[in-house]
Amino acid sequence: MKHEKTYLLSADECNQLFAKLEERYDLYAPVRIPAGGRYAQTDSILYRQIHKYEDIEYRERSTYAMKEVLTPITQTLFYFTEDEYQESKPPEKDILLFGRACDINAIKIQDQIYLKNGSDEDYFYKRIRKRVKFVLMECTQQFEGCFCCSVGANTTDMHSLAISFRKDCAYLEIRDPEFEPYFKDSKSSDYEIQFPKENELKVKYPVIDSIDLANRLKEHPMWNEFDDRCIGCGSCTVACSTCTCFETTDIVYTQNAHVGERRRTCSSCMVDGFDSMAGGHCFRQTTSEKYRYKIMHKVYGYNARFHTGPMCVGCGRCSARCPQLISYPATLNKLSKAIEEIKQEEGKTDD
Ligand code: SF4
Ligand code: SF4
Incomplete structure (x- = not known):
């Protein structure tokens, strides 16, 4: 075209x-x-x-x-009665x-x-x-x-x-x-539409090339600070251009619990309860674990599954929305540094 x-x-x-x-x-x-x-x-x-x-x-x-x-x-997907449903428009x-x-x-x-x-x-x-x-x-x-x-x-x-x-x-x-x-x-x-060629903010987007490296990064102390800093509000993910997680809820109308509507609502790996299982198990208890999961999914998990690059377009909305002033680019730079440290240690071990 x-x-x-x-x-x-x-x-x-x-x-x-x-x-x-x-x-x-x-x-x-x-x-x-x-x-x-x-x-x-x-x-x-x-x-x-x-x-x-x-x-x-x-x-x-x-x-x-x-x-x-x-x-x-929030979006209504369909309306239901006991034995019928009607799709939203x-x-x-x-x-x-x-x-x-x-x-x-x-x-x-x-x-x-x-x-x-x-x-x-x-x-x-x-x-x-x-x-x-x-x-x-x-x-x-x-x-x-x-x-x-x-x-x-x-x-x-x-x-x-x-x-x-x-x-x-x-x-x-x-x-x-x-x-x-x-x-x-x-x-x-004659005007030609231009694309941005350079940003003032330059980010060294980390490359995690193996599951071993991902696992070692999981244990790195760089995540600890986020227990104190991140409040697990989920604002960064709601504003994010690429995050897609949602939950579905059946809203039943008064009197008859078989009549209502099913809604899809934006959710977030950063909020409590997102990863709670039946029986009460929760995979990520602390905010640092949740934040680590979010970053590692964007940098590593998404690309490991689809091989299409990172799950981020550099729009900057996550940092702009964070009430705790947590900078996503700063986290990426820390992650790049942690990767270098680990690779250097591995080099020393090989010697
Ligand atoms: S910079 Fe990346 S992670 Fe942050 S909101 Fe934009 S797409 Fe999401
Ligand atoms: S917006 Fe900031 S404080 Fe809220 S969950 Fe995201 S990183 Fe944590």
Whole structure:
């Protein structure tokens, strides 16, 4: 799908374009929610359906990830009675989803987990995913804590359109020829959409090349500090572009326990109870064990299973959301150092 033509549209022309697109698509993009932030008088930026150019908040990173649209924090899957069930409504229209290169790469990881993880596909994920096309938002500035270039998530070719926002206008690049008719009266431009080439924050993403090394890292003292620092709130994983864990709950209506709905709710390996088994056994008791598990899964476990690289796109949302100011990149750098230490010790032993 390589077919790149660029057009320059004023804000008004963007609004006319969006109106035409909305005949077929619902448009979702980051939107500023005034006073909707975690602290008093702070905003949050969430994915919402948009209708106008002015609705889109492109100057800052969204607080939560694009996965909000495909897998909302809470979602009703179906309604049931004693002997029947009714599926929740699927999307009525196709969806155009605005996101950055890292966000779109994160959906590749979501696809891997929901659609290519064993013999069954996740029905509810698939029914929305197959209707989604992407509009790449060009990163014209870097945000604090971004490290997409360190994990190779700074470029993508999964988008149908790309947009570069300017004050009162935007450049739009077409990759998917299906969108060409929407631009037949638009003014063409030589502008080329750029991908980030370098981040201010550089992270040495650790490479764990064997289960032996993973096991030795498990015992490393670097994790101990997180017993005091991490409170196991799960904010980092809810905000994470690539985390997918959820739990399902049957909500029964009053009076009749056989009538209700099944909900899927975002969950986290960082919260108490996530790994509790029938009989009361829990695999990871302390917050340092939980944090170690999360990091090792992103760095090692995911890639050991799928061989597609790390389970991270360097969006920086986890560190931005952590109330304890725990930096994921700093943890990765510590992990890289621990790997070097272990390899050096092994070298000495071999001698
Ligand atoms: S681990 Fe952090 S940086 Fe990586 S994808 Fe998740 S939120 Fe983004
Ligand atoms: S690392 Fe931070 S955000 Fe994540 S569970 Fe611990 S305290 Fe919460």
